[in-house]
Every structure is written in C-alpha cells, then in structure tokens.
Amino acid sequence: MSASISLQAEHDIAPELKGKIDAAVKQVVATTGVPSATVGIVQGGKVVYTAAFGQARLSPALSAKPEMHYAIGSISKQFTSACILLLAEDGKLTLDDPVSKWFPELTRANEVKVRNLLTHTSGYEDYAPQDYTIPAWMKTTKPINVVHEWAGKPLDFDPGTKWQYSNTNFVLAGLIVEKASGMPFWEFFETRVVRPLGLKEVLNLDTDRERMEPRGYMRNALAPLRPAILEAPGWYFADGELSMPVETLLRWNISVMDQTLLKAASYAELARDMKLKDGTATGYGLGVSVGLRDGHRYVAHTGEVGGFVAANAIYPEDKVAIAVLTNQEASSAASQIQRAVAALVLSGAAASGDHAVAEAQIKAVLAGLQQGKIDRSLFTADGNFYFSAETIGDFQSSLGTLGEVKTVTQKGEQLRGGMTFRSFTVEFSGGTSVVVTTYTTTDGKLEQFLVEGKS
Numbered sequence: 001m002s003a004s005i006s007l008q009a010e011h012d013i014a015p016e017l018k019g020k021i022d023a024a025v026k027q028v029v030a031t032t033g034v035p036s037a038t039v040g041i042v043q044g045g046k047v048v049y050t051a052a053f054g055q056a057r058l059s060p061a062l063s064a065k066p067e068m069h070y071a072i073g074s075i076s077k078q079f080t081s082a083c084i085l086l087l088a089e090d091g092k093l094t095l096d097d098p099v100s101k102w103f104p105e106l107t108r109a110n111e112v113k114v115r116n117l118l119t120h121t122s123g124y125e126d127y128a129p130q131d132y133t134i135p136a137w138m139k140t141t142k143p144i145n146v147v148h149e150w151a152g153k154p155l156d157f158d159p160g161t162k163w164q165y166s167n168t169n170f171v172l173a174g175l176i177v178e179k180a181s182g183m184p185f186w187e188f189f190e191t192r193v194v195r196p197l198g199l200k201e202v203l204n205l206d207t208d209r210e211r212m213e214p215r216g217y218m219r220n221a222l223a224p225l226r227p228a229i230l231e232a233p234g235w236y237f238a239d240g241e242l243s244m245p246v247e248t249l250l251r252w253n254i255s256v257m258d259q260t261l262l263k264a265a266s267y268a269e270l271a272r273d274m275k276l277k278d279g280t281a282t283g284y285g286l287g288v289s290v291g292l293r294d295g296h297r298y299v300a301h302t303g304e305v306g307g308f309v310a311a312n313a314i315y316p317e318d319k320v321a322i323a324v325l326t327n328q329e330a331s332s333a334a335s336q337i338q339r340a341v342a343a344l345v346l347s348g349a350a351a352s353g354d355h356a357v358a359e360a361q362i363k364a365v366l367a368g369l370q371q372g373k374i375d376r377s378l379f380t381a382d383g384n385f386y387f388s389a390e391t392i393g394d395f396q397s398s399l400g401t402l403g404e405v406k407t408v409t410q411k412g413e414q415l416r417g418g419m420t421f422r423s424f425t426v427e428f429s430g431g432t433s434v435v436v437t438t439y440t441t442t443d444g445k446l447e448q449f450l451v452e453g454k455s
Contacts, residue, residue, distance in 0.1 A: 127168045
C-alpha cells in the first residue's frame with residue numbers, strides 16, 4: 001500500500017521512526033479494512049509528518065491526500081469550549097452561570113450550569129448515541145429544535161452527580177455562544193478562533209459539505225464497504241460540524257500546547273479533570289478527555305459523524321500531538337492508529353450488568369443473522385430500520401461461513417443517551433474474531449447491533 005506524504009520541513013523526523021510509523025499505519029489500515037486514513041504528527045511543538053493512506057473514494061477511485069478535508073466529528077467540541085472560554089474572558093458569561101440565563105424553558109435550567117454542559121455532567125440526554133444514521137437524522141432540523149426536544153426531557157441524573165456523554169450539551173453550548181455574543185455561532189467561531197490562529201480550510205458540514213473530497217463509508221458486519229448515509233443539515237452544530245485537513249487540526253493542537261489563543265487560566269480550565277459532587281474524577285475537562293497514559297499527560301478526543309471517524313491527542317509536556325482522520329463510520333481504525341503512533345513517538349468500564357445474559361443474547365442474535373434471520377421483537381424501531389433486507393444479507397454472507405459462535409466476552413459497558421452501551425469480543429469456531437457493539441434501551445430492546453472486524 002502506497003502512502004501520499006506531505007512533510008512540513010519545520011523540524012526533522014528520524015527516518016527510522018518515520019519508517020516504523022508508516023508500517024504501523026499501513027498495518028491498521030490493512031487489518032481494519034478502513035478505506036483511508038490521513039495522519040499527522042507534531043513533535044517538538046512542530047509539524048513533522050502528514051501522510052495519507054488508502055482511498056478517499058472507492059468509485060471512481062480517488063487516492064487519499066493529506067490536504068483533503070475530513071470530518072472531525074466530536075473533536076469539534078473543544079473548539080466550542082474555546083468559544084465559551086473566550087466569552088468568559090470577555091466578561092459575557094461565566095462557567096457557573098445557569099442555563100436559565102438564556103434558556104429558562106429547558107428542564108431544570110436554573111440548576112444546570114454552563115460548566116455542566118461542557119463536562120457532560122448536566123443530565124441532559126444524548127440525542128445522538130448511535131454509530132449509524134437513524135431515520136430522524138435524514139430530515140433537516142435546527143439546533144434549537146434539537147435542544148428543545150432533548151433538553152426538554154427529564155434529566156437522566158441530578159446535575160453534577162454523574163458523567164454521561166451527551167451531544168445535546170454542546171448543541172446547547174453553541175446556542176449560548178450565539179446568545180452571549182450576539183453573533184451566529186459560525187461567525188463568532190471564525191472571527192475569534194479560526195482567523196486569529198490562521199487555521200486554513202476549516203469547513204462547516206452544513207454549508208460546505210460539497211467541498212469535502214473523501215466519501216464516507218460504512219460496513220454491515222464483515223461485508224464490503226458501502227457509502228454511508230449522511231446526516232441532514234442542522235443535526236451537527238457546535239457538537240460536531242467541523243471538517244478540515246489533518247494539518248489544520250495539528251495547527252490547533254500546537255495552539256493548545258503554546259497557549260496562543262486563550263489566557264493561561266482558561267487553558268487550565270479546559271484541561272482540568274471535572275470532579276463530581278461526591279469528589280469522583282470524570283477524566284474529562286471542557287470538551288476534552290484528560291489524564292495520564294504511560295506517564296504522559298494527554299488532552300484528547302475522538303469524533304464521529306456519518307461515514308467518518310477521527311482521533312486526536314495532545315501531549316502538552318512532551319510537545320507531541322497525533323491526529324488521525326478516517327472515512328468509515330463505527331471503525332476503530334483512527335484510535336488504533338493514534339495509539340500505535342503515540343507509542344512510537346513517545347517511546348524515545350467496569351461492567352455493571354449481567355454479562356451472562358447479554359452475552360447469551362449476542363450469541364443468539366448472531367446465530368440467527370448467520371442464517372439470514374432476525375427476531376425483530378428484540379429491536380427498537382431504529383434498530384429494525386438498520387436491519388433492512390440488504391443489511392441482513394450482508395450479515396449472512398459475511399458471517400455465515402465463519403462457523404458457530406464459540407465464545408462471547410463482554411469487554412465494556414457504560415450509560416449514554418439513556419441507554420446501555422456494551423462492547424463484546426466474539427470468536428467463531430473457524431478462528432475469526434469480531435467486535436460487537438450494542439445499545440440497549442431501558443425496556444431491554446436493542447437500539448444498535450454492529451459488527452466490526454477485530455485486528
């Protein structure tokens with residue numbers, strides 16, 4: 001597999017290290033089957049490597065290039081957090097202002113603080129936990145409609161008492177930026193973030209989607225790739241609407257390392273580990289995951305929108321950052337590449353449910369799909385929409401020859417969007433292993449059942 005490479009000669013990268021990085025990326029691309037990946041590295045506070053692997057489009061074939069625009073999904077959240085922090089520096093708001101200051105009609109808005117939104121401790125339910133496009137997202141909407149529907153529901157928990165990822169929080173945060181600044185969110189973002197930092201080629205998925213060169217793809221079980229269904233305008237706002245080349249994301253990472261946009265106190269807030277009311281650390285700051293990995297402090301996030309997954313990590317003390325952009329939804333390739341590259345560059349949930357029941361259900365559903373059958377009573381309306389005749393055919397053709405399900409092992413479990421997310425490793429008698437991810441509603445129905453190859 002050849003790579004399209006564009007090196008920025010600000011700083012040298014050792015040829016031996018570059019060779020290892022190329023090999024590691026190619027291995028992940030090959031084993032996961034992801035169509036393409038663009039990868040960028042900052043070392044010593046400088047861009048030292050940008051490269052592209054694979055195909056940005058499969059038909060007609062278009063090789064990926066580092067300068068192409070890929071959607072970054074929820075990595076956009078840290079940009080929204082920066083907008084809020086700029087407004088705090090301007091004296092237009094504080095992180096501890098209640099949401100009721102701007103949207104008193106929302107559920108318990110007098111109790112939910114701006115800080116709760118940016119740290120996912122508000123209790124507002126996630127409007128978009130699924131890793132595939134559901135029917136609702138295919139119809140154009142407006143951010144205010146999303147907020148009124150999802151932040152108008154009863155809270156999933158009392159503000160500040162739990163951590164639960166919710167895109168709804170950042171849609172609302174973007175609307176607060178508009179209210180506090182008196183400007184449309186995108187105008188404020190461009191004026192106060194993009195232009196001052198000199199960020200190039202930052203696209204808005206709602207208005208600039210036709211400028212994206214890569215096509216987003218999805219895969220049903222282990223079947224061939226298919227074009228992904230893109231969300232309609234209005235669904236991804238301040239929570240995930242950005243698209244950009246990998247180098248642009250690296251330039252943002254350098255600004256975080258060098259603290260060139262915000263005051264030092266604001267960057268400290270951005271990366272401060274939010275504590276719950278009982279003192280439990282969440283491992284999350286303002287739109288970023290934070291913590292230590294092998295002794296290295298990181299500020300990181302992943303992102304996904306229809307057909308695209310991205311992973312981004314900043315290691316501030318090491319002056320290292322790694323960004324990976326891919327064009328297949330529900331794929332772990334971006335995270336796998338990011339971890340593999342980080343290991344090279346930096347080298348010089350407890351489950352709470354009944355595992356046996358969940359694992360038995362996975363085994364039964366897989367056995368049926370291997371025969372082209374499905375018990376639709378087990379699934380929600382959205383889940384049944386996903387399992388069209390075409391999808392079931394893909395599952396049967398790609399899984400039916402793997403033999404019986406030998407073992408199902410639950411690997412993780414967490415709450416999100418009012419549902420329980422679980423991940424499983426499945427081994428078939430023929431020797432193949434896959435990863436299954438599910439979302440289960442409170443009444444036991446399956447909202448999601450996805451299969452991905454295991455490298």
